[in-house]
Amino acid sequence: MYNVTINGKSIQVAEGATILDAARQAGISIPTLCFLEHRAPLGACRVCVVEVEGARTLQAACATPVTDNMVVNTNSRRARQSRRTVIDLLLSEHEGNCQYCDRSVDCELKEIAHDLTIEAPEFEGERIPTVLDTSTAALVRDSGKCIKCRRCVTVCNEVQQIGALFPQYRGYDTVVGPAFAMDLDSVACVQCGQCAAVCPVGAISEVGHIEGVWRALDDPEKHVVVQTAPAVRAALGECFGYEPGTLVTGKMVSALREIGFHAVFDTNFTADLTIIEEGTELLMRLKTALTGKAEGYHGPSALPQFTSCSPGWIQFAEYFYPEMLPNLSTCKSPQQMFGALAKTYYAEQAGVDPEKMVVVSVMPCTAKKFEAGRDEMNASGYRDVDYVLTTRELGRMIASAGIDFRSLPDDEMDAPMGLSSGAADIFANSGGVMEAALRTAWELVTGRELPTENLHVEPVAGLVGIKEASLVVTDPLPDWSFLDGVELKVAVAHGLGNTAHLIKEIKSGRREYHFVEIMTCPGGCIGGGGQPRMTTDEIRQKRIAAIYREDEGKDLRKSHLNPQITEIYERYLKAPLGERSHHLLHTKYAARPVT
Amino acid sequence: MVRQNTQCAEEVDQVKLSELDRFIDDSRDVKGLLIPALQRAQELFGYLPDAVIRHISGRLDIPFSEVAGVVTFYSFFSTVPRGEHVIRVCLGTACYVRGGQEVLTALRHELGIEVGQTTEDRRFSLEIGRCFGACGLAPVVMVDDDVHQRVKPARIRELLASYREEAHGAQELEADLVPEGAAE
Structure with missing residues (x-):
């Protein structure tokens, strides 16, 4: 431990800590722009400069390790003035368009400028030209707003290991973006939106669907239904001042009704359905692998089977690992299963012309906007999902509708696609799809409940990048006798960097699994690119805990016991992997050229 | 879908490309191979044709955007074909202070082109540099690999003369030479 004095306060700081760590420990806040937790500091923005006794120049707090007996002043006149100059210079180039910017309420640059009482421009000069990149379905980039902090570069290269974004050119002409400042669709971007999630200003945001949704709602001819992903209910409250990790499921349903949706459904319902379809697919693949054939099953048999709920991961595999595509579950994501069933099964039941139906999803995700637009996603005969709102966009819609969210009563989702098990809720968390699948698959195979504490599969939960677990099957039911004594091995990865690492292990033969869950974003969907900003690990943990609370609070915790699922198979789908399922709920993938 | 850059369709000289590959293979252990590979290319x-940059990105397993970031950062690298002789005027601090800008103006007038352009006869390309590490000789102009020191704007024509006088035939001969070790 080192003795450090910050602003006259003496504290003990661990060796290896930075001045920024020490200040936070002492309860002293230093503004930062380029800094990202758990990432090597860049020291690029210089906003965090502080005065260190004995040092000739000011030091970047994020990048300077503490030394024993260091004396730091974060609040000297010199430090304050320098910080101000840094922000003044950024503001002088920043084409913020603040009065219209979607970040006007949570812009970090604006907030720091406000705190430093910068009230008039100090420097007048050239401004960065605004070039809008609207080339992708999910993301909009605005070069004029970019302050070159490079958080997006760090996330894209280090966390996701995609490398779509990098600083191009130099000095004043620097553009943070794809190669040669081309549009995003010219490189292998998976549209996960983690760049948008960490951008401190309005330089990267989602493609807005709010106006399209209002137009549909205002059209008396249209029947507008909405589905909400499980991760939304654990984060939407943050848009209305609730503590991260507050569950607002009931209020969210009320708000959606007040906005005017004709039916409020749950993506959870099709998450339960995914478990049935994907679980059956896994058992069929296992049967093919272990016995040589599975009667009546014509799908792929490659193992391990990978989950397919996360559209960023799907694009990642299509771009970088086309040889793994036979391993991806053929199941569509719950969002797309919902769309396909809303315009067929529900339309039939409700007597609504599917042509006049508009399906809106609320997702924690930007890549879902891309997914909804994929050419093949029209199994119903129409575009299965018409609009995708992020959690943030729904927050804005609720506000613009003049709804006092905090005073709303709790309401419940509609039948026949609104009931879900706790297994569906946990789809929001890394490890959740695996746990949900095991709850059902184990019971189908053995006739007994998953023999783990409170039905949780502890080893695959939490924020560790790659997690694994194994279960030995004992006393299976006669149909599954080929699994007797088999050690089922599973793995879970979240974040595409971890995913790339796991795939490398699998391809090299160093690791063998039967089933692998992949989620594109760190922490899973609760940390999605469309969630309220800023998502830190602390907030991820709180949202994860909220989702587990939602699961544990339900009597119904296994997908196969959901009565609406039983009903849809009886009335419509008939059997898992059956002909209708094949047509509506399953899909194909194709390799995409990287360059 | 991935948009194909128009330059991508450009034919790349396969002999030169395999020469580049050989360079990369021989330098496998070199740390920070990207810049040497780009220089060799x-x-x-x-x-640096687009296809070659993509090729290097693939060979070194470095994202295309990162490779492009390096290419666009250094004024040394060019993504457009250049003239026989590349003139680089240093505008680093020392050269700037000692009249680099005036030297550049004189060159622009003499050649009738702007920075980044190539003369119509494809003899000269004009570029600027940010310090060649020869500040004591400022202002410095580099023509290909020749360093010209303490350049005076009035003597620009004289400086160019030697490059202009080179027998054109000799140039062609040189260009036709097969790169070393390329013939198999």
Whole structure:
């Protein structure tokens, strides 16, 4: 431990800590722009400069390790003035368009400028030209707003290991973006939106669907239904001042009704359905692998089977690992299963012309906007999902509708696609799809409940990048006798960097699994690119805990016991992997050229 | 879908490309191989065609955007074909202070082109540099690999003369030479 004095306060700081760590420990806040937790500091923005006794120049707090007996002043006149100059210079180039910017309420640059009482421009000069990149379905980039902090570069290269974004050119002409400042669709971007999630200003945001949704709602001819992903209910409250990790499921349903949706459904319902379809697919693949054939099953048999709920991961595999595509579950994501069933099964039941139906999803995700637009996603005969709102966009819609969210009563989702098990809720968390699948698959195979504490599969939960677990099957039911004594091995990865690492292990033969869950974003969907900003690990943990609370609070915790699922198979789908399922709920993938 | 850059369709000289590959293979253990690989590529092709940049990105397993970031950062690298002789005027601090800008103006007038352009006869390309590490000799102009020190704007024509006088035939001969070790 080192003795450090910050602003006259003496504290003990661990060796290896930075001045920024020490200040936070002492309860002293230093503004930062380029800094990202758990990432090597860049020291690029210089906003965090502080005065260190004995040092000739000011030091970047994020990048300077503490030394024993260091004396730091974060609040000297010199430090304050320098910080101000840094922000003044950024503001002088920043084409913020603040009065219209979607970040006007949570812009970090604006907030720091406000705190430093910068009230008039100090420097007048050239401004960065605004070039809008609207080339992708999910993301909009605005070069004029970019302050070159490079958080997006760090996330894209280090966390996701995609490398779509990098600083191009130099000095004043620097553009943070794809190669040669081309549009995003010219490189292998998976549209996960983690760049948008960490951008401190309005330089990267989602493609807005709010106006399209209002137009549909205002059209008396249209029947507008909405589905909400499980991760939304654990984060939407943050848009209305609730503590991260507050569950607002009931209020969210009320708000959606007040906005005017004709039916409020749950993506959870099709998450339960995914478990049935994907679980059956896994058992069929296992049967093919272990016995040589599975009667009546014509799908792929490659193992391990990978989950397919996360559209960023799907694009990642299509771009970088086309040889793994036979391993991806053929199941569509719950969002797309919902769309396909809303315009067929529900339309039939409700007597609504599917042509006049508009399906809106609320997702924690930007890549879902891309997914909804994929050419093949029209199994119903129409575009299965018409609009995708992020959690943030729904927050804005609720506000613009003049709804006092905090005073709303709790309401419940509609039948026949609104009931879900706790297994569906946990789809929001890394490890959740695996746990949900095991709850059902184990019971189908053995006739007994998953023999783990409170039905949780502890080893695959939490924020560790790659997690694994194994279960030995004992006393299976006669149909599954080929699994007797088999050690089922599973793995879970979240974040595409971890995913790339796991795939490398699998391809090299160093690791063998039967089933692998992949989620594109760190922490899973609760940390999605469309969630309220800023998502830190602390907030991820709180949202994860909220989702587990939602699961544990339900009597119904296994997908196969959901009565609406039983009903849809009886009335419509008939059997898992059956002909209708094949047509509506399953899909194909194709390799995409990287360059 | 991935948009195909128009330059991508450009034919790349396969002999030169395998020369580049050999360079990369031979330098496997070199740390920070990207810049040497780009330098070698520019040496071979005269500039960095899009397809070659993508090739290097693939060979070194470095994202295309990162490779492009490096290419666009250094004024040394060019993504457009250049003239026989590349003139680089240093505008680093020392050269700037000692009249680099005036030297550049004189060159622009003499050649009738702007920075980044090539003369119509494809003899000269004009570029600026940010310090060649020869500040004591400022202002400095580099023509290809020749360093010209303490350049005076009034003597620009004289400086160019030697490059203009080179027998054109000799140039062609040189260009036709097969790169070392390329013939198998």
